[in-house]
Amino acid sequence: MIELTKPAVRPANPRFSSGPCSKRPGHSLEFLKQAFLGRSHRAAEGKARLKRAIDRTAEILGVPEDYRVAIVPASDTGAMEMALWSLLGQRGVDILAWESFGKGWASDIFKQLKLDDARVLEADYGALPDLASVDFARDVVFTWNGTTSGVRVPDGDWIAADREGLTICDATSAAFAQRLDWPKLDVTTFSWQKALGGEAAHGMLVLSPRAVERLESYTPPWPLPKIFRLTKDGKLMDGVFRGETINTPSMLCTEDWLDALGWAESVGGIDGLIARADANAGVIADWVGRTGWAAFLAEAPDIRSNTSVCVKIVDPAVTALGAEARLAFVKSMAALLEGEKAAYDITAHRDAPPGLRIWAGATVETSDMEALMPWLDWAFEAAKAELAKAA
Protein backbone atom coordinates (compact mmCIF):
# COMPACT_ATOMS: atom_id res chain seq x y z
CA MET A 1 0.00 0.00 0.00
CA ILE A 2 1.40 3.37 -0.96
CA GLU A 3 1.17 5.88 1.88
CA LEU A 4 -0.56 9.12 1.08
CA THR A 5 -1.31 11.74 3.68
CA LYS A 6 -4.72 11.08 5.10
CA PRO A 7 -7.10 13.94 5.81
CA ALA A 8 -6.97 15.05 9.43
CA VAL A 9 -10.70 14.82 10.11
CA ARG A 10 -13.08 11.92 9.54
CA PRO A 11 -16.85 12.32 9.20
CA ALA A 12 -18.26 11.84 12.72
CA ASN A 13 -20.91 9.65 11.07
CA PRO A 14 -19.62 7.80 7.98
CA ARG A 15 -23.07 6.53 6.94
CA PHE A 16 -23.77 7.74 3.40
CA SER A 17 -25.80 4.72 2.20
CA SER A 18 -28.70 5.31 -0.19
CA GLY A 19 -30.91 2.92 1.73
CA PRO A 20 -31.39 2.14 4.44
CA CYS A 21 -30.23 5.70 4.96
CA SER A 22 -28.52 7.20 7.96
CA LYS A 23 -30.63 7.58 11.09
CA ARG A 24 -31.45 11.13 12.13
CA PRO A 25 -28.74 12.97 14.09
CA GLY A 26 -29.00 12.09 17.76
CA HIS A 27 -30.99 8.92 17.11
CA SER A 28 -30.95 6.51 20.03
CA LEU A 29 -32.71 3.27 20.82
CA GLU A 30 -33.57 4.92 24.15
CA PHE A 31 -36.36 6.80 22.37
CA LEU A 32 -37.95 3.51 21.34
CA LYS A 33 -38.50 2.32 24.88
CA GLN A 34 -42.01 3.72 24.79
CA ALA A 35 -42.91 1.57 21.75
CA PHE A 36 -46.24 -0.28 21.95
CA LEU A 37 -44.71 -3.76 22.08
CA GLY A 38 -46.33 -7.10 22.79
CA ARG A 39 -49.75 -5.55 22.25
CA SER A 40 -52.18 -5.76 19.39
CA HIS A 41 -51.83 -3.16 16.67
CA ARG A 42 -55.63 -3.21 16.61
CA ALA A 43 -55.91 -2.18 20.26
CA ALA A 44 -57.06 1.44 20.63
CA GLU A 45 -53.54 2.67 21.44
CA GLY A 46 -51.96 0.66 18.59
CA LYS A 47 -54.40 2.11 16.08
CA ALA A 48 -53.89 5.59 17.53
CA ARG A 49 -50.14 5.40 17.01
CA LEU A 50 -50.50 4.16 13.43
CA LYS A 51 -53.00 6.94 12.76
CA ARG A 52 -50.58 9.46 14.28
CA ALA A 53 -47.83 8.15 11.97
CA ILE A 54 -50.15 8.66 8.98
CA ASP A 55 -51.36 12.12 10.05
CA ARG A 56 -47.92 13.51 10.86
CA THR A 57 -46.47 12.14 7.63
CA ALA A 58 -49.22 13.88 5.66
CA GLU A 59 -48.75 17.11 7.60
CA ILE A 60 -45.00 17.29 7.05
CA LEU A 61 -45.30 16.46 3.36
CA GLY A 62 -48.18 18.91 2.84
CA VAL A 63 -50.47 16.20 1.42
CA PRO A 64 -53.84 17.78 0.48
CA GLU A 65 -56.73 17.20 2.91
CA ASP A 66 -58.76 15.18 0.40
CA TYR A 67 -55.93 12.69 -0.30
CA ARG A 68 -55.70 9.34 1.53
CA VAL A 69 -52.53 8.05 3.17
CA ALA A 70 -51.85 4.46 4.27
CA ILE A 71 -49.07 2.38 5.80
CA VAL A 72 -48.62 -0.71 3.63
CA PRO A 73 -46.52 -3.89 3.66
CA ALA A 74 -43.28 -4.51 1.76
CA SER A 75 -41.88 -1.01 1.73
CA ASP A 76 -41.87 1.11 -1.42
CA THR A 77 -41.91 -1.97 -3.64
CA GLY A 78 -45.06 -3.17 -1.90
CA ALA A 79 -46.74 0.23 -2.24
CA MET A 80 -45.85 0.56 -5.93
CA GLU A 81 -46.86 -2.97 -6.87
CA MET A 82 -50.11 -2.60 -4.94
CA ALA A 83 -50.85 0.49 -7.05
CA LEU A 84 -49.81 -1.06 -10.38
CA TRP A 85 -51.77 -4.25 -9.79
CA SER A 86 -54.87 -2.44 -8.45
CA LEU A 87 -55.13 0.41 -10.93
CA LEU A 88 -53.58 -0.42 -14.29
CA GLY A 89 -55.31 -1.98 -17.28
CA GLN A 90 -58.22 0.45 -17.49
CA ARG A 91 -56.40 2.40 -20.24
CA GLY A 92 -52.97 2.50 -21.89
CA VAL A 93 -49.90 3.36 -19.85
CA ASP A 94 -46.72 5.38 -20.44
CA ILE A 95 -43.77 4.32 -18.31
CA LEU A 96 -40.76 6.58 -17.83
CA ALA A 97 -37.55 4.67 -17.25
CA TRP A 98 -34.13 6.26 -16.89
CA GLU A 99 -32.47 3.99 -14.34
CA SER A 100 -32.88 0.69 -12.54
CA PHE A 101 -36.09 1.33 -10.58
CA GLY A 102 -38.08 2.80 -13.48
CA LYS A 103 -36.93 -0.13 -15.59
CA GLY A 104 -38.14 -2.46 -12.85
CA TRP A 105 -41.67 -0.97 -12.96
CA ALA A 106 -41.63 -1.33 -16.76
CA SER A 107 -40.70 -4.98 -16.35
CA ASP A 108 -43.61 -5.49 -13.93
CA ILE A 109 -46.02 -3.97 -16.44
CA PHE A 110 -44.73 -5.82 -19.51
CA LYS A 111 -43.66 -9.17 -18.13
CA GLN A 112 -45.98 -9.70 -15.17
CA LEU A 113 -49.15 -7.75 -15.92
CA LYS A 114 -48.57 -8.26 -19.66
CA LEU A 115 -50.39 -5.06 -20.63
CA ASP A 116 -50.80 -4.76 -24.40
CA ASP A 117 -51.07 -1.01 -24.55
CA ALA A 118 -47.90 -0.03 -22.72
CA ARG A 119 -45.12 2.25 -23.92
CA VAL A 120 -41.74 2.93 -22.33
CA LEU A 121 -40.07 6.31 -22.66
CA GLU A 122 -36.45 5.58 -21.92
CA ALA A 123 -33.23 7.45 -21.31
CA ASP A 124 -29.76 6.31 -20.39
CA TYR A 125 -28.11 6.82 -17.01
CA GLY A 126 -27.54 10.55 -16.55
CA ALA A 127 -30.48 11.81 -18.63
CA LEU A 128 -34.29 12.08 -18.47
CA PRO A 129 -36.62 10.85 -21.22
CA ASP A 130 -38.44 13.51 -23.23
CA LEU A 131 -41.09 14.63 -20.75
CA ALA A 132 -42.96 16.57 -23.45
CA SER A 133 -43.84 13.34 -25.25
CA VAL A 134 -45.75 11.82 -22.32
CA ASP A 135 -49.42 11.26 -23.15
CA PHE A 136 -51.60 12.16 -20.16
CA ALA A 137 -54.69 10.60 -21.70
CA ARG A 138 -52.93 7.43 -20.55
CA ASP A 139 -51.81 6.38 -17.09
CA VAL A 140 -48.23 7.44 -16.39
CA VAL A 141 -45.78 5.56 -14.18
CA PHE A 142 -42.55 7.30 -13.17
CA THR A 143 -39.92 7.70 -10.47
CA TRP A 144 -39.55 11.21 -9.06
CA ASN A 145 -35.90 10.71 -8.14
CA GLY A 146 -34.01 7.92 -9.89
CA THR A 147 -31.91 6.67 -7.01
CA THR A 148 -29.44 4.73 -9.13
CA SER A 149 -28.53 7.53 -11.56
CA GLY A 150 -29.02 10.60 -9.36
CA VAL A 151 -31.41 12.06 -11.93
CA ARG A 152 -34.74 13.53 -10.82
CA VAL A 153 -37.57 15.29 -12.55
CA PRO A 154 -37.05 19.05 -12.14
CA ASP A 155 -40.62 19.67 -10.90
CA GLY A 156 -44.21 18.69 -11.73
CA ASP A 157 -44.79 21.35 -14.41
CA TRP A 158 -44.59 18.79 -17.24
CA ILE A 159 -47.57 16.88 -15.83
CA ALA A 160 -50.94 17.91 -17.29
CA ALA A 161 -53.29 19.39 -14.69
CA ASP A 162 -56.30 18.26 -16.73
CA ARG A 163 -55.03 14.72 -17.35
CA GLU A 164 -57.41 11.85 -18.04
CA GLY A 165 -55.08 9.09 -16.90
CA LEU A 166 -53.58 8.68 -13.45
CA THR A 167 -50.00 9.54 -12.48
CA ILE A 168 -48.36 6.82 -10.39
CA CYS A 169 -45.15 8.11 -8.83
CA ASP A 170 -42.43 6.21 -7.01
CA ALA A 171 -41.13 8.99 -4.75
CA THR A 172 -39.12 6.95 -2.33
CA SER A 173 -35.84 8.84 -2.62
CA ALA A 174 -37.58 12.20 -3.17
CA ALA A 175 -40.09 12.40 -0.31
CA PHE A 176 -38.81 14.48 2.62
CA ALA A 177 -36.03 16.02 0.51
CA GLN A 178 -37.67 17.34 -2.66
CA ARG A 179 -40.88 19.27 -3.18
CA LEU A 180 -43.58 16.96 -4.51
CA ASP A 181 -46.28 18.62 -6.61
CA TRP A 182 -49.30 16.95 -4.99
CA PRO A 183 -52.05 18.15 -7.34
CA LYS A 184 -50.12 16.47 -10.16
CA LEU A 185 -49.75 13.15 -8.33
CA ASP A 186 -52.56 10.59 -8.13
CA VAL A 187 -50.57 7.80 -6.52
CA THR A 188 -47.38 8.45 -4.57
CA THR A 189 -45.31 5.83 -2.80
CA PHE A 190 -42.28 5.84 -0.53
CA SER A 191 -40.61 3.74 2.14
CA TRP A 192 -39.64 4.50 5.72
CA GLN A 193 -36.05 3.39 5.17
CA LYS A 194 -35.08 6.31 2.96
CA ALA A 195 -34.89 10.06 3.53
CA LEU A 196 -35.83 10.12 7.22
CA GLY A 197 -33.73 7.09 8.09
CA GLY A 198 -36.66 4.97 9.23
CA GLU A 199 -36.76 1.18 9.31
CA ALA A 200 -37.17 -1.16 6.35
CA ALA A 201 -40.21 -3.22 5.32
CA HIS A 202 -42.91 -0.54 5.72
CA GLY A 203 -44.15 1.57 2.86
CA MET A 204 -46.61 4.41 2.39
CA LEU A 205 -49.22 4.91 -0.26
CA VAL A 206 -50.83 8.30 -0.96
CA LEU A 207 -53.94 8.42 -3.15
CA SER A 208 -55.66 11.37 -4.78
CA PRO A 209 -59.48 11.44 -5.04
CA ARG A 210 -59.12 10.44 -8.71
CA ALA A 211 -57.10 7.37 -7.75
CA VAL A 212 -59.78 6.41 -5.22
CA GLU A 213 -62.44 6.91 -7.89
CA ARG A 214 -60.52 4.51 -10.19
CA LEU A 215 -60.22 1.94 -7.41
CA GLU A 216 -63.95 2.07 -6.76
CA SER A 217 -65.01 1.97 -10.41
CA TYR A 218 -62.56 -0.47 -12.01
CA THR A 219 -61.74 -4.11 -11.32
CA PRO A 220 -58.55 -5.40 -12.92
CA PRO A 221 -58.79 -8.66 -14.88
CA TRP A 222 -56.04 -10.42 -12.90
CA PRO A 223 -56.17 -11.90 -9.39
CA LEU A 224 -55.11 -9.64 -6.52
CA PRO A 225 -53.40 -11.12 -3.47
CA LYS A 226 -54.94 -10.06 -0.17
CA ILE A 227 -51.86 -7.97 0.55
CA PHE A 228 -52.68 -5.73 -2.46
CA ARG A 229 -56.42 -5.36 -1.90
CA LEU A 230 -57.61 -1.83 -1.15
CA THR A 231 -61.32 -2.27 -1.85
CA LYS A 232 -64.08 -4.51 -0.60
CA ASP A 233 -67.32 -4.95 -2.57
CA GLY A 234 -66.33 -2.04 -4.80
CA LYS A 235 -65.71 0.41 -1.92
CA LEU A 236 -62.39 1.69 -0.62
CA MET A 237 -61.38 -0.02 2.63
CA ASP A 238 -61.42 3.20 4.62
CA GLY A 239 -59.88 1.71 7.73
CA VAL A 240 -56.56 1.06 5.95
CA PHE A 241 -56.19 4.84 5.67
CA ARG A 242 -56.85 5.31 9.38
CA GLY A 243 -54.20 2.91 10.61
CA GLU A 244 -56.09 -0.38 10.31
CA THR A 245 -53.29 -1.88 8.24
CA ILE A 246 -53.90 -4.80 5.87
CA ASN A 247 -51.63 -7.08 7.87
CA THR A 248 -49.58 -6.74 11.04
CA PRO A 249 -47.09 -3.86 11.10
CA SER A 250 -44.09 -3.56 13.41
CA MET A 251 -44.93 -1.24 16.27
CA LEU A 252 -41.20 -0.86 16.90
CA CYS A 253 -40.69 0.45 13.36
CA THR A 254 -43.77 2.65 13.82
CA GLU A 255 -42.28 4.20 16.96
CA ASP A 256 -39.04 4.79 15.11
CA TRP A 257 -40.99 6.48 12.31
CA LEU A 258 -42.76 8.71 14.82
CA ASP A 259 -39.36 9.61 16.23
CA ALA A 260 -38.07 10.45 12.72
CA LEU A 261 -41.13 12.63 12.07
CA GLY A 262 -40.58 14.45 15.35
CA TRP A 263 -37.02 15.20 14.29
CA ALA A 264 -38.23 16.32 10.85
CA GLU A 265 -40.55 18.82 12.55
CA SER A 266 -37.70 20.03 14.77
CA VAL A 267 -35.58 20.99 11.75
CA GLY A 268 -38.37 23.03 10.19
CA GLY A 269 -40.52 20.43 8.46
CA ILE A 270 -40.34 20.02 4.71
CA ASP A 271 -38.56 23.36 4.11
CA GLY A 272 -35.90 22.49 6.65
CA LEU A 273 -35.45 19.00 5.24
CA ILE A 274 -35.08 20.28 1.68
CA ALA A 275 -32.60 22.93 2.83
CA ARG A 276 -30.49 20.32 4.59
CA ALA A 277 -30.40 18.04 1.53
CA ASP A 278 -29.62 20.99 -0.74
CA ALA A 279 -26.76 22.07 1.52
CA ASN A 280 -25.30 18.54 1.47
CA ALA A 281 -25.63 18.26 -2.29
CA GLY A 282 -24.07 21.72 -2.56
CA VAL A 283 -20.97 20.51 -0.72
CA ILE A 284 -20.60 17.72 -3.30
CA ALA A 285 -21.19 20.15 -6.18
CA ASP A 286 -18.45 22.47 -4.89
CA TRP A 287 -16.10 19.52 -4.59
CA VAL A 288 -16.92 18.23 -8.09
CA GLY A 289 -16.19 21.77 -9.32
CA ARG A 290 -12.68 21.67 -7.93
CA THR A 291 -11.70 18.06 -8.41
CA GLY A 292 -10.29 16.97 -11.73
CA TRP A 293 -11.24 13.31 -11.58
CA ALA A 294 -14.98 13.21 -10.86
CA ALA A 295 -18.08 14.51 -12.66
CA PHE A 296 -21.80 14.22 -12.07
CA LEU A 297 -23.57 11.38 -13.82
CA ALA A 298 -26.62 13.66 -14.18
CA GLU A 299 -26.03 15.76 -17.26
CA ALA A 300 -27.85 18.96 -16.27
CA PRO A 301 -28.02 20.79 -12.92
CA ASP A 302 -31.83 21.05 -12.90
CA ILE A 303 -32.25 17.27 -12.98
CA ARG A 304 -29.48 16.57 -10.47
CA SER A 305 -30.60 14.80 -7.31
CA ASN A 306 -30.04 16.32 -3.88
CA THR A 307 -30.37 12.90 -2.24
CA SER A 308 -28.74 10.11 -4.25
CA VAL A 309 -25.83 12.03 -5.71
CA CYS A 310 -24.03 9.97 -8.35
CA VAL A 311 -20.58 10.77 -9.68
CA LYS A 312 -18.53 9.06 -12.33
CA ILE A 313 -14.75 8.99 -12.63
CA VAL A 314 -13.45 10.98 -15.57
CA ASP A 315 -9.72 10.63 -14.96
CA PRO A 316 -8.19 9.29 -18.22
CA ALA A 317 -6.21 6.56 -16.42
CA VAL A 318 -9.52 5.13 -15.19
CA THR A 319 -11.76 5.81 -18.20
CA ALA A 320 -9.21 3.95 -20.33
CA LEU A 321 -9.89 0.79 -18.33
CA GLY A 322 -12.38 -1.87 -19.39
CA ALA A 323 -15.76 -1.99 -17.60
CA GLU A 324 -14.68 -4.68 -15.17
CA ALA A 325 -11.46 -2.93 -14.21
CA ARG A 326 -13.34 0.35 -13.74
CA LEU A 327 -15.72 -1.38 -11.38
CA ALA A 328 -12.80 -2.94 -9.52
CA PHE A 329 -11.23 0.51 -9.19
CA VAL A 330 -14.38 1.98 -7.66
CA LYS A 331 -14.71 -0.99 -5.33
CA SER A 332 -11.14 -0.56 -4.18
CA MET A 333 -11.84 3.13 -3.44
CA ALA A 334 -14.93 2.16 -1.46
CA ALA A 335 -13.01 -0.51 0.46
CA LEU A 336 -10.31 2.00 1.37
CA LEU A 337 -12.95 4.45 2.62
CA GLU A 338 -14.73 1.77 4.59
CA GLY A 339 -11.45 0.55 6.10
CA GLU A 340 -10.78 4.08 7.30
CA LYS A 341 -14.36 4.42 8.63
CA ALA A 342 -14.63 7.51 6.43
CA ALA A 343 -17.61 6.35 4.33
CA TYR A 344 -19.78 3.27 4.15
CA ASP A 345 -21.77 1.96 1.18
CA ILE A 346 -21.00 4.57 -1.46
CA THR A 347 -20.37 2.44 -4.54
CA ALA A 348 -22.88 3.04 -7.31
CA HIS A 349 -25.85 0.65 -7.55
CA ARG A 350 -25.01 -2.67 -9.25
CA ASP A 351 -27.14 -1.73 -12.30
CA ALA A 352 -25.57 1.73 -12.77
CA PRO A 353 -22.33 2.66 -14.54
CA PRO A 354 -19.33 2.26 -12.17
CA GLY A 355 -18.98 5.29 -9.92
CA LEU A 356 -19.84 6.59 -6.48
CA ARG A 357 -23.26 7.30 -5.01
CA ILE A 358 -23.36 9.46 -1.92
CA TRP A 359 -26.59 9.96 0.00
CA ALA A 360 -27.08 13.64 0.75
CA GLY A 361 -30.56 13.57 2.32
CA ALA A 362 -31.53 15.52 5.41
CA THR A 363 -30.38 13.00 8.03
CA VAL A 364 -26.77 13.52 6.90
CA GLU A 365 -24.99 16.35 8.70
CA THR A 366 -23.39 18.91 6.38
CA SER A 367 -20.26 18.89 8.55
CA ASP A 368 -19.92 15.16 7.81
CA MET A 369 -20.37 15.76 4.09
CA GLU A 370 -17.66 18.43 4.23
CA ALA A 371 -15.35 16.07 6.08
CA LEU A 372 -15.96 13.34 3.50
CA MET A 373 -14.76 15.33 0.48
CA PRO A 374 -10.98 15.22 1.18
CA TRP A 375 -11.33 11.51 1.88
CA LEU A 376 -12.73 10.94 -1.61
CA ASP A 377 -9.62 12.59 -3.06
CA TRP A 378 -7.43 10.52 -0.78
CA ALA A 379 -9.15 7.26 -1.77
CA PHE A 380 -8.91 8.14 -5.45
CA GLU A 381 -5.19 8.87 -5.23
CA ALA A 382 -4.56 5.74 -3.16
CA ALA A 383 -6.50 3.51 -5.58
CA LYS A 384 -4.75 5.11 -8.55
CA ALA A 385 -1.34 4.55 -6.98
CA GLU A 386 -2.26 0.89 -6.51
CA LEU A 387 -3.36 0.73 -10.14
CA ALA A 388 -0.05 2.22 -11.31
CA LYS A 389 1.86 -0.22 -9.13
CA ALA A 390 -0.04 -3.19 -10.56
CA ALA A 391 0.54 -2.05 -14.17
Ligand SMILES: Cc1ncc(COP(=O)(O)O)c(C=O)c1O
Ligand atom coordinates in the same frame (compact mmCIF):
# COMPACT_ATOMS: atom_id res chain seq x y z
C1 LIG B 1 -36.59 4.78 -6.55
C2 LIG B 1 -36.69 3.54 -5.74
N1 LIG B 1 -37.76 2.74 -5.91
C3 LIG B 1 -37.91 1.62 -5.19
C4 LIG B 1 -36.99 1.23 -4.26
C5 LIG B 1 -37.20 -0.03 -3.49
O1 LIG B 1 -37.48 0.35 -2.20
P1 LIG B 1 -37.79 -0.68 -1.03
O2 LIG B 1 -36.60 -1.58 -0.95
O3 LIG B 1 -37.95 0.21 0.15
O4 LIG B 1 -39.03 -1.41 -1.42
C6 LIG B 1 -35.87 2.02 -4.04
C7 LIG B 1 -34.82 1.60 -3.08
O5 LIG B 1 -33.71 2.03 -3.10
C8 LIG B 1 -35.72 3.20 -4.79
O6 LIG B 1 -34.67 3.99 -4.59
